[in-house]
Structures are given as C-alpha cells and as structure tokens.
Amino acid sequence: MVPLARWARQAQAARTMTSALPPRFPITAEEITLVVTEFYAAIREHPGLGPVFAAHVTDWPAHEEKIARFWRNAILLERGYDGNPLAVHRKAGNVRAPMFDIWLGLFDSALKRHLRPETAQSWSELAHRIGRALQIGMADRGVPDLH
Numbered sequence: 001m002v003p004l005a006r007w008a009r010q011a012q013a014a015r016t017m018t019s020a021l022p023p024r025f026p027i028t029a030e031e032i033t034l035v036v037t038e039f040y041a042a043i044r045e046h047p048g049l050g051p052v053f054a055a056h057v058t059d060w061p062a063h064e065e066k067i068a069r070f071w072r073n074a075i076l077l078e079r080g081y082d083g084n085p086l087a088v089h090r091k092a093g094n095v096r097a098p099m100f101d102i103w104l105g106l107f108d109s110a111l112k113r114h115l116r117p118e119t120a121q122s123w124s125e126l127a128h129r130i131g132r133a134l135q136i137g138m139a140d141r142g143v144p145d146l147h
Contacts, residue, residue, distance in 0.1 A: 023076045025122035029068075031115060032075065035123075036068045039110040049102055052094055074126065085130075086137040097138040100131045 040060060043049050057063045066081070073081035089095045107127055111120035 021077045024126065025075065025119060027075060027115070027119050027123065029072055029076065029078075031119075032071045033064075033068045034114050035107075035110050036064050036071060038114060039107050040064050040067075042106045042110060043103075046102070046106065049099060049106070052092075052099065055094060056092055074130070075123065086134060089134060089138060095138060097135045100135045100138075104128055104131045 040053075040063070043053050044060075066083070069078070069081040070083065070085070072078040104127060108120075108124050111123050111127075114120075115123065
C-alpha cells in the first residue's frame with residue numbers, strides 16, 4: 001500500500017501527463033497492476049473460470065497489461081485503453097452472465113488483500129457497476145430486435 005502523500009504526488013504527475021481530471025479515488029498505477037496480476041492468478045486456478053479464460057488468453061502478461069490499462073483508464077482517467085469489453089465477452093462465445101458473480105467475488109478478494117479498505121471499497125463499487133452492466137449485456141444476447 002502506498003502512503004497517501006506519495007499517492008498524491010504520483011496522481012498529480014499522472015494528471016499532468018494524461019488527464020486534467022482527478023482520479024476517482026486514491027490509488028497508484030502500481031497498485032492497479034498488483035491487483036490485476038493477483039486477480040488473474042486466482043482466475044487461472046479457478047475450476048470454473050480458469051478454463052473459460054484459458055480458451056482465449058494465450059499471453060497472460062499481455063492480457064493483464066491490457067486489463068490494467070482498462071482500470072487505469074476507468075480510475076486514473078488515463079487514455080491508454082481502447083476497447084469494448086462487452087463486445088469481447090460476447091464474441092468469446094463461452095462467457096455466461098452468471099460467471100460475473102464469481103468474477104466479482106474473486107476480484108473483491110484481491111482488492112481486500114492488497115489495498116486500504118476505503119480504496120478496496122471504492123474500486124469494488126466501480127467493478128460491481130461495470131460487472132452488472134456486462135451481466136445485463138450478456139443476458140440480452142439472443143433477444144429479438146422488435147423494431
């Protein structure tokens with residue numbers, strides 16, 4: 001965990017280089033990377049989610065870096081991620097809406113292990129909002145267009 005004073009200096013430097021907006025909550029890029037790395041270690045070991053990810057991810061470090069960019073974009077407001085998570089999950093073909101509850105549980109565990117409680121809570125709330133949106137998007141598959 002990074003002391004708040006150091007975080008404030010790092011956040012100011014990041015804003016100067018990438019965005020005029022302040023981060024959503026106090027966290028460093030290094031903490032984001034740590035959580036993402038630990039989360040995917042848990043995913044690889046999970047009997048249900050591990051095989052789903054293994055069917056699509058062949059380069060774990062590259063995948064983890066891409067997802068860390070996603071979170072840095074969402075939290076630190078950096079502009080390093082360009083993607084569409086819903087489209088990717090839909091295209092995978094083997095991702096189902098109920099899997100996101102398991103995903104969120106593993107993610108929350110990684111947050112609690114590595115972050116200050118208030119930071120873990122803030123990130124968890126954001127992850128759960130995104131997870132709910134993905135669940136809804138995945139559940140809507142196959143619904144006929146009524147227009």
